[in-house]
Amino acid sequence: MSTIVNLDQVKQLNSATIYKVIEQYAPISRVKISKISHLAPASVTKITRQLMENGLISEVDLQASTGGRRAISLAPNAHNINVIAIRLGQTQLSIAHYKLSGAKQLSKQVTIPLLDNSINLIEFFVSEIAKFITQPALINEKISAISMTISGLVNPNTGTVIYHATYPLQNIALVEEIQKAFNIPTFIGNHTRCLALAEHYFGATQQCQDSILVSVHHGVGSGVIMEGKVLLGKSCNIGEIGHIQINPNGKQCHCGNIGCLETEVSDNAIFDKVKAAISAGSPSSLNISDFTIEDIYLAAIDKDPLCQSIVQQAATYLGKSIAILVNLLSPEKIVITGKITLAGNLVFDTVKACTETQTLPDFHDHLSVIPTTLATDPTLAAFALTKQAIYEGDLLQRIKV
Ligand SMILES: [Zn+2]
Structure with missing residues (x-):
């Protein structure tokens, strides 16, 4: 031995x-x-x-x-240490400057142009980061780390984007490219997994060792924290709850399978269902030519029968999938984030009812299902990734102010 x-x-x-x-x-x-x-x-x-x-x-x-x-x-000395946090969103690139203490200093958002190859896209990222860190307020500051979160399959250990549904980023060593351009330690992570980490470091699950964050957005994903650490596994992508088959007679998902949770519960899926029902003549307080996903969730709590019924059904599907996670992982808390939380008790009571009837009593007796306590900040997840690199990685050894 x-x-x-x-x-x-x-x-x-x-x-x-x-x-x-x-x-x-x-x-x-x-x-x-x-x-x-x-x-x-x-x-x-x-x-x-x-x-x-x-x-x-x-x-x-x-x-x-x-x-x-x-x-x-x-x-x-956290107020003297500067880090850059980046979120590659569906259409927007958000870049922010934080002090290591967590104080956010500057931020900007730019629309990502439609680029058909990874070389141009990487050039765009590098040029936007360069513009950001050379602005007058930052040009004389030493930057100790850059972290970036992406909604796709990512290997944080190799710094590679494995797959992205929207951008031409397949098996791209993005960390290497950014480090080559700036010579600053760089980290990359899946956005939802890093959001779970942010909740653990700064939000509702600080006192929990085991928790799960479920994010409902244009897709549905989750981040699992076990014993205070993000569960990544060999694949580095544990938590793809959005692809649990929930309706075998449902729609085809972008992953190729049928009736995945995100085809029933994502913001887009809920929006499309409401729009189709109003077009087919269902009565609703919403004006078919002018409503948003937020309007649907607010109308649902105002007892608009159509919105109430569609959101209730989505919450039931979400609850069933969360119950599967609870049976598998027995977390202390489930945190839900996304616009769907605007529907309040309609969502939370439904999900709680599912966990109470579909999981072992020992697992649900002390389980809380709650909304996120973090303010909406697109780059907070990436900032949490920098913290993780300090607490669990070698970043602490590499910082010299
Ligand atoms: Zn799928």
């Missing part, structure tokens, strides 16, 4: 543990860091010295300790 210990990994893990403790309890003395992290005082001294040399933390003030001696406290 091999007894080789990867010292770099141990160092990385211990540094991340100490940085997290400082972030959570700052200002905090080295003695207290040692107690909370269960790391030897000598290790704490060595690692905090390194973190200070790299500009990640600093000594902030003097704090009285119990024995009358005064210990120096440490705090993160």
Whole structure:
């Protein structure tokens, strides 16, 4: 049996543990860091010295300790560390500048042009990032990381986009291209999986070890957090709930199969159903030539019979699929995000009823099904990816301010 210990990994893990403790309890003395992290005082001294040399933390003030001696406290320098977070959306590219503390500084959105090959698309990304980071407010700032989220199949370990439904990004080493252009550590992740991470770091599932975020948008996806980490698996793409077959007599999905959850529950599917029903003569308070998906969800809670019935049916399909996840993974919380949450109790009561009748009692007795607590921010998921690279990856070792 091999007894080789990867010292770099141990160092990385211990540094991340100490940085997290400082972030959570700052200002905090080295003695207290040692107690909370269960790391030897000598290790704490060595690692905090390194973190200070790299500009990640600093000594902030003097704090009285119990024995009358005064210990120096440490705090993160997160307001001095700049990161760029990017969301490749369906039509928009959102780019934002955050401080590592989470404070969002600048942001912009641009429409993505219709480009038929990956080379032009990568050129467009690089040119937009370059414009953003060379604007007067940022040109003199050091950027420590770039993170990008994409609604498609992604391998975060290799930095590759495997498949994207809209853009010509098949097996493209996007991270390598961006790093080549800017020489800044770059990370990529699936948007919904990173949104689950954002909920875990900053939102409703902070206190949970096991949770699932379900996102209903133009598609339906989920991100699974188990033992505080995103479940990725070998395929790197666990959580494709949108392709559970829910209606064998339903429509063909873009994946090729029939009656997938997203053909019944996505915003587009619900919009098309309402439009078709009004065209066929169903009475509704909505004006056929002028309504949005938000109008449908609001009309549903205002008891418009057509919208109520279509949203209720969608919530039942969603609830059935969520019940499957609960039986498989037994999370403590299910968080739902997307415009469908505007329909409030109509959606949440229906999903809860499904989990209560379709899962094991032990699994649903303490289960909460709740809406997201995070404000709508297209780049927050990518910012969470940077945090993950600090807590779980080697980014902490690579930052020098
Ligand atoms: Zn499908």
